[in-house]
Amino acid sequence: MTNVLSDKESALIDAYWRAANYLSVGQIYLFDNPLLKAPLERRHVKPRLLGHWGTTPGLNFIYVHLNRLIKKYDLDMIYVTGPGHGGPALVANAYLEGTYSEVYPNVSQDEEGMKRLFTQFSFPGGIPSHVAPETPGSIHEGGELGYAMSHAHGAAFDNPNLIVACVVGDGEAETGPMATSWHSNKFLNPVADGAVLPILHLNGYKIANPTVLARIPHDELEALFRGYGYDPRFVEGDDPNTMHPLMAETLEKAVNDIRAIQADARANGFSKRPKWPMIVMRTPKGWTCPKFIDGKREEGYWRSHQVPMGDMDKPGHVGILEDWMKSYRPEELFESGRLKAELAALAPSGVRRMSANPHTNGGALLRELRLPDFRDYAVAVPSPGAAIAEATRVMGTFLRDVMKLNLEFRNFRLFSPDESNSNRWQDVLEVTKRAWVAETLPYDDHLAPDGRIMEMLSEHQCQGWLEGYLLTGRHGFFSCYEAFIHIIDSMFNQHAKWLKVCKDIEWRRPISSLNYLLSSLVWRQDHNGFSHQDPGFIDHVINKKAEVVRVYLPPDANCLLSVTDHCLRSRNCVNVVVAGKQPSPQWLDMDQAIKHCTAGLGIWEWASNDKEDGPDVVMACCGDVPTIETLAAVDLLRHYFPQLKVRVVNIVDLMRLQPPSEHPHGIPDRDFDALFTVDKPIIFAFHGYPWLIHRLTYRRHGHDNIHVRGYKEEGTTTTPFDMCVLNDLDRFHLVNDVIDRVPGLASHAAYVKQAIRDKLIEHKEYIRRVGDDLPEIKNWTWGGKTVASQHSSTGGDNV
Structure with missing residues (x-):
């Protein structure tokens, strides 16, 4: 191993990591006395302890090492964290970088601000225990297990200079959507897209059980990810003295390999699917917390998953907490509550900070779509019922030209689980192809590395890609069979909740709406039968906050055109459009349809x-x-x-x-x-x-x-x-x-x-x-x- 760190650099990185860990523990436990200037007492500790420690030190460890590379190579990088409740880590690092105080000035970089930082965490009137819209630098809700890699790739599509560092928790790695999402590398174009650096964080345990990938032999684990098409590298251990140099060297090589893959493809054109690097990092769960508490194992065990000491009224626990926090040597890290200048200098500045990267506040980068006049696509209706058309085919023709008008801006994609043609959007293939960087045979239909139609037979994958694409400032539409959109019910839930919260966060800029076309409808699934007959997604949608959700059921093609144009122009909503694809009578001419859709009923x-x-x-x-x-x-x-x-x-x-x-x-x-x-x-x-x-x-x-x-x-x-x-x-x-x-x-x-x-x-x-x-x-x-x-x-x- 080549040691890319000097002894001084290693010591500074370790100190920064300790500072992030100290702030993370303080958020979970402390109500007052943030710098431990006085002996810690029960009254300094919150009455209710909520949060998750187990994954947090690993997230902090990765973060500081990514910062080093951002500064060294002037990288444009964001951080997506799949482990469900790593909130303390992301908040701590945003605070250390100064971003948190910029967007929340009352949480200032001094002792009083640190107290507010600690008190607000998992506290009434404060912030959630997980990564949330309130967290600067976030696009992925904590607890939304299984979708981190899909979100990360959605963010990387059409962002050629962006690297998305995506941490996958080993509990999350057991979910079906995550198993699917490893295949996103078959759709990532090294010429025009950014890159995703997956980091599988194996700490061995979930809430109360060991995790699968932590308990299989090394050769099986390596073979698994080589089979997925990655080039895996391993960082394993529990001693910071050896882990810092190992992580620095491994990350540096991974970033340089990414840059080399992209440089070759951009100079010589796409030739074959790259073997993108990934990292497997194995550290103890709850790393750096007390190894045993009350005679029971904590570090390296499931008990550290949430709060290692939940009962602070128990004799000795306050003292254990004080010793734990002092083990990070805060007197070496902070001056009057502010990170010491020598350590603060390790973080990138401005928009290179992962907590301030504009891609994580996508509305700030949002470019309006160029839209054709939907009236030009009108079905001629001489009188009610005197014409027959397939509504979604007409919609597809309109979307074809939306795609065409925005090709140069690379900010619009269509997503569907292998159903674009089935739902009558095939006209879009006249101006673009289906994205595909895996093996291609001569007789394959409309596949290309630079295709802008995203199709994979996984509703989870399409939803996750689209969410990541929207959250980083682009536009899209998702077409799905009506009965099977239920597969992403929980993903829709989280996105709708995200939008609801964002409406009350002033610094979060509005993003393009999440647009669904539901077709292959219940009333026309007579050939597929009962399994394909379910119109209930709209019931589920209407449960969400009213200012976020919209449901449209246009009766004919001209109404569908009007609704589609409206949806593409809307912001911070979830629009569900339910429309049939079969030949049907057309009722309204375009002028009537516009008036009818504007009124919404009549x-x-x-x-x-x-x-x-x-x-x-x-x-x-x-x-x-x-x-x-x-x-x-x-x-x-x-x-x-x-x-x-x-x-x-x-x-x-x-x-x-x-x-x-x-x-x-x-x-x-x-x-x-x-x-x-x-x-x-x-x-x-x-x-x-x-x-x-x-x-x-x-x-x-x-x-x-x-x-x-x-x-x-x-x-x-x-x-x-x-x-x-x-x-x-x-x-x-x-x-x-x-x-x-x-x-x-x-x-x-x-x-x-x-x-x-x-x-x-x-x-x-x-x-x-x-x-x-x-x-x-x-x-x-x-x-x-x-x-x-x-x-x-x-x-x-x-x-």
């Missing part, structure tokens, strides 16, 4: 006949298939009951149903009452689970009149219309609902109800004999018009 006058006298019944619909079934039901009602006054209300923005007190998009009660009435029956055909509509409208005056039809967990491999019948969402059930709920109508409708019953029986017999829907169902059109199928061509033409 009466479709052309489908209603109540303008003069007011309605006898309100037919509400939300979603493309529910809209078709509602209009078909209205068609039947006009035939059977020509005197019945029917109002059709279509909803695009689901959150408009809530009152303004519950959601910023909610409409006032007076407007809701004007649309839906307060005393007339409302037959509501909804794309998802019916109870969601009741949940959103339960405060409204006419809530008792709302009767919702939607998905009620009935599905199988069947015909498209039969899916509606199985869940009572079809036109015949809707007509029946009107008969049953409009006062006085049922007594005149016995023959109609019998005809409906017979038609449903005929339907069931027909599909089981023929295997397809009745011609009168398949070929139904609004008003009986002939429908011409249309498809998109070039961006400037009608489609």
Whole structure:
């Protein structure tokens, strides 16, 4: 081993590490007496001890060594920490670098500021125990186990000068998403992307058990990561005197290897997938804490995972804590609470500090997308229902040109678990390819190292990549089958929580919204069957804070274009767009669609006949298939009951149903009452689970009149219309609902109800004999018009 550190450098690095450890322990334990100027007493210790020590000293160790290389080579580097609760380490280092005091001036670099730093940690009115939006330099929420590598690569895409040091905890390494995310190296282009330096931190234990990767032989561990395509290097030990030189030499070689890989690819072009370096660092869990407390093992054991001494009322524990903190020799590290100048000089300055790197505050780097005029992609709709189009294919044509207009800026990507073509975004392949740096065969389809469509059959990976991409100041869209977006429920949770907190942090700049297209919808998964039929993600989304989440269900292609443009322009939100990919009737021309989507909901006058006298019944619909079934039901009602006054209300923005007190998009009660009435029956055909509509409208005056039809967990491999019948969402059930709920109508409708019953029986017999829907169902059109199928061509033409 070549010793790249002088004895003085090694001593200074060790002192800086001790300072970070001292601040980390102080955050977990101390309420007062931050510099231990007085003998430590119980009153100086917090009444409730919360936090995690076990991973923290290792994170501090890595941080100081990365700082040395940042200064030596003027590196642009950020630090992503996967170990769940390494908050004390990241906060301590941000404080040592001065960033913390810059963004929180009351936490000053003096004794009083240190006291505030300690007191606020895991304390009411303070900061969380994990890495959080409040932590300068962070883009990865602590406790979000499994996604650190995906986030790190998302940050590195299109950032050619950035190195993302990504620490993977050995507990985190046991998760499925992490196992998948090691394959991100098959998508990282050394010519145009940055680099990720993975550091697997093996400290041997999780909360209460050993970890898998810490208990397999060295040769198996090395073979595992060589099999993933990495060049692993090992740093192992517990003696700082040997670990500092070893870590310095190993990191230096890894960084130089990264620079050499990139220099070669950028000078000579991409030739083959690189063997990127990675580091396996094995240190004791809870390194440098007391080895035993009350006769029980602490350092190097699971007991150090959280708070090594949770009961500070126990005799002797205060003294043990004082000895532990004094073992870092704070008198050598701080002067009046400020890090000594000789040590402070070890940290980089300005934006080279990992805690102040602008990539970790992505909104500061955000460049607006160049967007084409979505109106240019309009489907020509001569009259309602007089055109057929695939809504998401039209969207894909628009996204193709969004991609084209922003290629030079390299700030827009599309993400999908191998479903871009399936969900009709294939036009984007006209201007870019799928990202791919693994082996390519001559007959492979649209693969290239510089491709901007990110596809891997892992929803976790796509979500993590996109989050990392957005958090570092870029834009994207995620397309997924509706039923399987649930796979990333917890990841969505964390991102939505992150955005919610960021809205209250002044120095966090707004980032581009997380945009989902959910297609391959429940009502058109008749061929894949019950396993692919689930519209419940929107229920999950609506649980999050109202100022963050938006849900849109455009009924046709022109509405989808308007919604897509809006989503790409929005900031700090999660936008969920639910839209079908199958050929469907088109209802609104572009001018009507813009007005309708801007309002979020409204009466479709052309489908209603109540303008003069007011309605006898309100037919509400939300979603493309529910809209078709509602209009078909209205068609039947006009035939059977020509005197019945029917109002059709279509909803695009689901959150408009809530009152303004519950959601910023909610409409006032007076407007809701004007649309839906307060005393007339409302037959509501909804794309998802019916109870969601009741949940959103339960405060409204006419809530008792709302009767919702939607998905009620009935599905199988069947015909498209039969899916509606199985869940009572079809036109015949809707007509029946009107008969049953409009006062006085049922007594005149016995023959109609019998005809409906017979038609449903005929339907069931027909599909089981023929295997397809009745011609009168398949070929139904609004008003009986002939429908011409249309498809998109070039961006400037009608489609």
